[in-house]
Amino acid sequence: MKNIILAILLGSSTLIQAQNSISGTVTDSKSQPIKGVSVFVADLHKGTVTDENGNYTFNNLPNGTVKLSFVFGGYNTQYTTLNIQQKETILNVILEETIFQMDEVIVSTAFNKLQSQNVMKVEHETMKSLQQKGTSSLIEGLATIPGVAQVSTGTSIGKPVIRGLSGNRVLVYSQGVRMENQQFGDEHGLGLNDSGIESVEVIKGPASLLYGSDALGGVLYFNPEKFANAHTFKANFSQKIFSNTLGSNSSLGLKTSSEKWKFLARGSYNTHSDYTIPGKNRVTNTRYNESDFKTGIGYSDAKFSSVLRYNFNKLDLGIPENGIDKQSTSKKTTYPKQGVYNNLWSLNTIFFFQNSKLDVDLGYIANDRSEFEDSDVAILHMKLKTFNYDAKYHLPKLGKVETIVGIQGMHQTNKNAGEEYLIPDAITNDFGIFGTGNYDWKSNVIQAGLRFDNRAIESESHGIVGEEGSFQAINKTFHSFNASMGYKTNLKDNLTLRLNLASGFRSPNLAELTSNGVHEGTNRYEIGNNELKTEQNVQSDLNLEYKNSHFEFFANGFYNHINNYIYTSPTGAVIANNVVFDYIQNNAKLYGGEMGLHFHPHPLDWLHFESSFETVTGQKQNGDYLPLIPANNWNNTIRTEFNIKNGLSDGFATLNVSNTFHQNNVSGFETKSNGYTLVNIGFGGKVKLGKTVFDINLNGNNIFNKSYIAHLSRLKTDGVPNIGRDIVLGVLFDM
Template sequence: MKKFIIALFLGTSALLQAQNTISGTVTDMFNLPVKGVSVSISELHKGTTTDENGKYQFSNLPNKTLKINFTMLGFATQNQSVSIGSNEIILNVLLEEAIFEMDEVIVSTAFNKIQSQNVMKVEHETIKNLQRKGTSTLIEGLATIPGVSQVSTGASIGKPVIRGLSGNRVLVYSQGVRIENQQFGDEHGLGLNDAGVESVEVIKGPASLLYGSDALGGVLYFNPEKFANANTFKANFSQKYFSNTLGSNTSLGLKTSTDNWKFMTRGSYNTHSDYKIADGERVTNTRYNETDFKTGIGYSNSKFSSVLRYNYNKLDLGIPEEGIAEQSTSKKTEFPKQGIFNHLLSLNSIFYLENSKIDLDLGYIANDRSEFEDSNDAALHMKLKTFNYNLKYHLPKTGKIETIVGVQGMHQTNRNSGEEYLIPDAVTNDFGVFGTANYEWNRNVLQAGLRFDNRNIKTEAQGIAGEEGSFEAVDKSFDSFNAALGYKTNLVDDLTLRLNIATGFRAPNLAELTSNGVHEGTNRYEVGNTNLKTEQNIQTDLNLEYKNSHFEFFVNGFYNHINNYIYTSATGETINTNLVFDYIQDNAKLYGGEVGLHLHPHPLDWLHFETSFETVTGKKQNNDYLPLIPANNWDNTIRTEFKIKNLLEDGYATLNVSSTFNQKNVSGFETTSNGYTLLNLGFGGTMKLGKTVFDISVNGNNLLDKKYIAHLSRLKTDGIPNIGRTIVLGVNFDL
C-alpha cells in the first residue's frame, strides 16, 4: 500500500508538472526560423530564447490569461495575450522587420502594456544604453533623457528633475518599492547604483493615481536586473575606468534559474578622486566611494509567483566647501563629509485566481544618514525607517474592459541621534485607495481612474521654543482626491495621438513644516510653516508620434497648474549674518515640452540621426519665475552601426553635440547662467578573440574640455565649473 501511495504521488507530481505548457516557433516574413528571440512572461519572471529552429517552450503555467513578450533587435516587438486553460498550447509567431528600437513592456503603469499600446507616454531606457554614453552616475545618465535634468553637487550627488519639478515632487521606485531616504534635501542623493538595474521608466507628469503623495511631478521607476533563463547559469564581470577622476567601477554578478526557482546576486564598487575642471585644477573634496550589493531569489508555479530582493548601498561622500583648494588625487574623503547606509528589502508576489489575480508589493527601507563636520562624531545623524505596501486586485475582464482596484500605504519613522537636528523626530502614515479601468475598441484606448489619500504627520517637540534648532510638536493630517483620464488613438497606421489629463498632490514635508535654522549649503536661515496646505495640481499632456520603418517624429506638450506651490521667500531679516527665508505658498504654472526626430535613411541601414529639443517655463501667479528651472537644451546624435569580420560584432560609433541655452528666467535669489555646447564621442561593440567574447566601450565626454557651469549645479553660487574632459574605458565579460 505504501509503495502504491508513493507511486501515485510521483505520478501525480509528474502530471502536474506536465500541465499547462505553451510552445511554438518564431519565424520571419520569409517563413524562416529566427534564432535568439527573447521570449518572456514578465509577471512570472520566466524567460527563454528561441533555438536554432526558432522554437521556445514554457511549462507549469497558471490557469489565466498571460502576456508573452517577443523581442529581437531588428524586429517589431510582439506582446501576445494567451488564455491558459488546456494542457498544451501552440503559439507560433511571425516577426516583422523594424529598424527602430524594440517596443518594451511598461511596468510602471497599471496594465503593463507595451509602449505602443500604452495610454500614457512613458520614456523607457535600458541601463545598457545609458552606460554607453559614458556617464559616471545613474542620475547623470538619466539627465540625457528629454525632459529629465539633475540638481547636482559635484560628480557624486544628483537629484532628478522632471519638467522643472524635483525633490519631494518626484517619486522614485526601485524593486517595486518607493524610495524614502530624506530626499527633501538638495544635498541628499538617491543612493541608487546602476549595477543590477535593467532599465528605467520615466513618467513625466502627475502619477498620484498610481503612487499617491509625492508623485506630483513624475515618477522614475527602476526595473531590477532580470533573472537568468530557465536551466541556465550566467556570470558577468565589468570594469570601467574614468580618466578625469582617476575613478573605477567594478561589478561582478552571478545568476541561475530552474523551471521554478531563480537566484541572482551582484556586487559593485565605485571609487573616484576629486574631479578636474577644464583648466586642470581639481575641486577639493568632491571624491566619493560607493559599495553596492544586490541579491534576489524567486519562485513561481501554476498558483503564484514571488520574488524577494535585497539591496545594500553604502556611500562615503565628500562635501565640497572650500572650492578649488588643496590639490589631491586621494580617494579618501575629508571633512566635511556624508556617510550613508541604505538597506532595501522587497517582496513582490502575484497570486493567480480563476479569472483574476492579486498583486502584492511589500517593502522595507532603513536609511542611516550622517554628516561629519570636523571629526568622526556625527554632527547630524538621521535614521529613517519605512514600511510600505501596495495591494492590487485585477478583476476578471469584462468584455474589453480591464479593471484594477487597490490599497496602498506607508508607515515611516524618523529619529535623530546627532548633536544637530535638521528635522524633528517624526512618524508619518499614509493610506490610499484607488481604482482604474482600461477600455479598448478598434484603434482606440480609454483609461480612467479615481483615488483618495490621507497622510498624517506627527512630530515631537525639541529644544527651547524660540531658539535656533528648536521644533514645536506638530500633528497634521492631509487629504486629497485625485483623478486621471487618458485617451489614445491611431489617427492613421503610423500616427498615434495621446491625450492625458491628471491631477496630483504633495503633502508638505517635514523641512517645510518645521525648519528652524541654517540650511546646509544655502547659507539661509529657513523657518518652517505649520499652516502649509497640500500642493494640488492638474496637468494636461498631449503626445503626437509618427513612426515608420525609416523615420520617427514626436511632439510632447504639457501645461501644469499647481495650487499652493511651496517655496522659500526672503523676509529681509538676518540672523547671525544669514538671511531669513520663510516657507510660503502661491499658485504656479509650468509649461513646455519636447520635440524630436529619429532618421534612418534607406539604403544607408548603418546610419542613424537623432535630434531632440526640450523646454520648460515655470512661473508663480504674479508672473515671477520659479527657482531651479532647467535651461532649454538641444541634443543631436549621429550613430553608426557596423561589423568588423572575425573581430567586432554589433559595433557602434556615436557623435553627440549637446547645446544648453542661456537661462535668464530666474527667481529672486538665483543668478542667470550662460549657455554652452558639449561634444561627446562613443565607440564600442562585441569583440571576439578566439573563443573569448566580451563587450568594449570607449567614451570621450566634454571632449573639447569646455569650461561651463550648469544652471542646476549647487556649486554654481561659488563659481565652480562642472567636470572637464573625461575619457571612459569599459569592458564587460559574460564568463
C-alpha cells in the first residue's frame, strides 16, 4: 500500500507542467461585484474567494476540461465547464439572486453535475444543517432526511435504512472508499463521526452501476471537509453539551494550503452517559465514548491532483441488556460492551490529459471489533481488512456526449481471534467493469450504463460439525449484470420531471451463508444457508419538482421488485431455549415515496414553512409484510431568519413537529407500534462580542418529554422507550 501511495504522490511529480490560469469577476444581475463568493475547482481540491472587487484567480491549471463552482448565500450556484486551450482564460460570472437554498454539485453520481442538471434525484444535506437540529449522533441526523430511517440500539448504535432496506443492502462511502465494518451485525453501527465531514448525499435506490454489490438499496456518500483556500491558515474549535446524556462533543481542526500543497487535521472526542427516558430513569449501559482523528495532505498541479486522507475512529460502546436497571451517570461502560477500532486510508488521484482524465481511488480499511461479556478478555474478536480500488476513465467528450468506463474491485480478509465465532475466517474478492454515458440537449438529459460483477467467497471450516459455532468450508462465486437508464426534462420553465429505471444486486453475506448459533442481539438461534442465491432487484423512480421564487414542491414515487430476497424464518424448533431461524429466500416488493413543499410568502422574507411526508410498504410474494419497515412520517418545520443589530447575524429560530404514524404492517415475529408526535425547537446564529465571533446553536428535542418507542428500536421488545427531552448547546469558534 505504501509503495502505491509513494508512486502516485511522488513519481507523478516528474510530469511536465503547464502554466494555465483562469481569472475573472463575479457580479450580480445589476453588474455590482460580489465579495466573498466561494470559487472551487473540485478535481484539484483548490478553492478561493472573490475580493472586494469580485475578482478571483486560479493558477497551475491542467489543459482540457475544468469545472468550476461559484457559491454564495442568497444566490443560485453556478457550475461552469471550461475547455482550456490557452495560457490565460478570462471567465466572468453573473450570479442570480434566489430565496431558496443553493443548488449543490452532486459527486456521488457519475458526472458530478448540479442537482438541477442531474438525471437522478439525490438528497444532499450539509453537516451544518444536520447539526443545527441538535441530534446527538451522525445517524440520528441522517434519519431526519425524507426516505431515511435508522435501526437503533439506544443512542449509540444506529444502522441506516433507505426506503425500507438496511444492513448490507445500503452501502456507505467515506473519503471516496466503501466502508467495510462488519455491517452484517445487528449491533454494528456506522463507525463514523460527523466531525471533518462536510456533507452527505443519499442515493435512494439501486446504485450497483457505480458501486457494485451491496448498493441494491441505496448509498450514503459522505464528502470530507475541504482544504483551506490557497495561502490561508484556518483553525476552529467546536463544543456541544447534551442535557439528557450529560454528554459532551469537542472538536478541534487546523488546515492550511499553499498554491500546490494542502494539509488538514482534526481531532474530536464524544462521551455520553446512559440516556434518560421520560420519568427520569436512565437506560442502563447505553453510555458510550468515541475518539476520532482525521488528517489529509494534498498536492495538485497542471498534470495531476492527489489527496491522501486518514481516519482513525475508536468506539467504546455499552450494550444494554437489562433495560432500566442500576442507575448511574458514569460514562465508563460496563459489561457487556464493544470495543471497535477503525483505520481508514484513502488515496484519490486524478491524472489530466489533453481532453480526458483518469480518476483513481484506492482505499484500505482495518476494522478491529471486540465484544466483552463479563471481563476484559474478548469473547468475540473479529479483524476485517479490506483493500478497495476504483478507476474511472473520462473519455474525450464527443459533441454533447460524455462517457465514463471503469473497473472496480475489493480484496477482503476476515480473521477471528476470540473464543466465539459469529462468521468463519474467509477471503472475499470482487471485480466489476462498467461503462456509462450522458447526453444532453436543450433542457433534456439521458443517461444510461451497463455493468458486470463477479464476487468469490472462500471460507475455512471451524469446530465440530453439528455443534453450535461450527462452520463448514464454502467456496462460492456470484456474478451479475446490471443496467440503468434515466431521463430528465423540464416540462415547463419551473417544472422538472425525472424518470429512472435501474437494476441492482447483492451477494449473500457470510452470516447468511454460514451462521450456526445464537446471533448477537437477536436471542435467536440462526442457521445459515450456503445455497442462497444473489438478490436481484429492479426499481423504477419518478420525480416531479416545481420551483418558483416563493414556492417549491416535490413528489417522489418508487416501486422496487426484489428477486430472491433473503430473510430469516422460524422453523418451530428450539435449541438451548432459543427459537431456531433459517435463512430463506422469496421474491419481495417495496413501494412508496416522499413528497414535500417549501413555502416562502412574499413580502415576509424572514419566514419559511417546510413540510414533507414519507411512506414505504414492504411485502413478500405471498403478501406477508417484510420486517424492519419504518412507519409513515409527516414532518413540518417553521423557520424564521433575522439579524439583531450589534448582536446576532444570520440568526434563525425553528419549530419542528414530527408526526410518526402507527405501524400496523408488521412481519410475523414483529409487534405493532403506536404512533407519536415529537416537538423540537432551535435557535442560533453568529454572535459578535468585541473582536470575538462565534456560531451558537441551542436546541430542544422532544421538548414535551414525550414517552414513545420507535418501531425500529431494538429495545422495543423489552418495552424500553426512546430518549426523552434533550437540550443541546453548541458553539463554534473560527480562529
